[in-house]
Amino acid sequence: MSLQIAETSFPEVKIIKPQVFGDERGFFFESFNARDFARQVDVEAVFVQDNHSRSVKGVLRGLHYQIQHAQSKLVRVAEGEIFDVVVDVRRNSLSFGKWFGTTLSADNRQQLWVPSGFAHGFVVLSESAQVLYKTTDYWFPEHERCIAWNDSEIGIEWPINFVPVLAGKDRAAKRLSEAECFE
Structure with a gap:
């Protein structure tokens, strides 16, 4: 597998661009290969x-994360388009409270590596979107935390001109200043 790795504003967060083989029949690409991922992303x-x-x-x-059983995620879109966001929730980090966003779509086939210590969220920009992501730990609802998508202290510039549709837990999310974070 040949990957192109694009750096982001966080050294730990990576945009991964797989090599895509296409012709008149369609396309093929490896969405994950453990050996190449470890070598090229430098993460096992x-x-x-x-x-x-x-x-x-x-x-x-x-914006979701687990305070215990922290999950790293490899995110991609199989259908549609999203604006995907990560926020550093490590209090001792120099980039605490900073965010990064990128567009992931079925067309660009890019993936986002979200390491533990970052909250993650996305908004759907297309008529619908199917998002697939791998995690390094299981989901533990009792350890899940949520930060408000529109926390003015973070200042995420969502590329939307509408009020988004939220789940109950996202409507009840805390501001970063009130949230339980990593040390």
């Missing part, structure tokens, strides 16, 4: 769970 991740969500336009999921 052991994934234990694959998640698949489908959401309609305007749905915003996040």
Whole structure:
């Protein structure tokens, strides 16, 4: 597998661009290869769970993380387009409270590596989107935390001109200043 790795504003967060082989029949690419991922992303991740969500336009999921059983995630889009965001929630980090966002889509086939210590969320920009992500630990609802998507202290510039559709837990999310974070 040949990957192109693009740096982000966080050294730990990576945009991964797989090599895509296409012709008149369609396309093929390896969405994950442990050996190449470890070598090229410089991370030896052991994934234990694959998640698949489908959401309609305007749905915003996040900003989620687990305070115990912290999860790293490898995120990609199989259908549609999302704006994907990470926020550093490590209090001792020089970039605490800073964010990074990028567009992931079925067309660009890019993936986002989200290491533990970062909250993660996305908003659906297309009519619908199917998001797939691998995690390095299981989901433990009792350890899940959520930061408000529109926390003015973080100042995420979501590329939307509508009020997003939120789940109950996302409507009840805390501001970063009130949230339980990593030390």
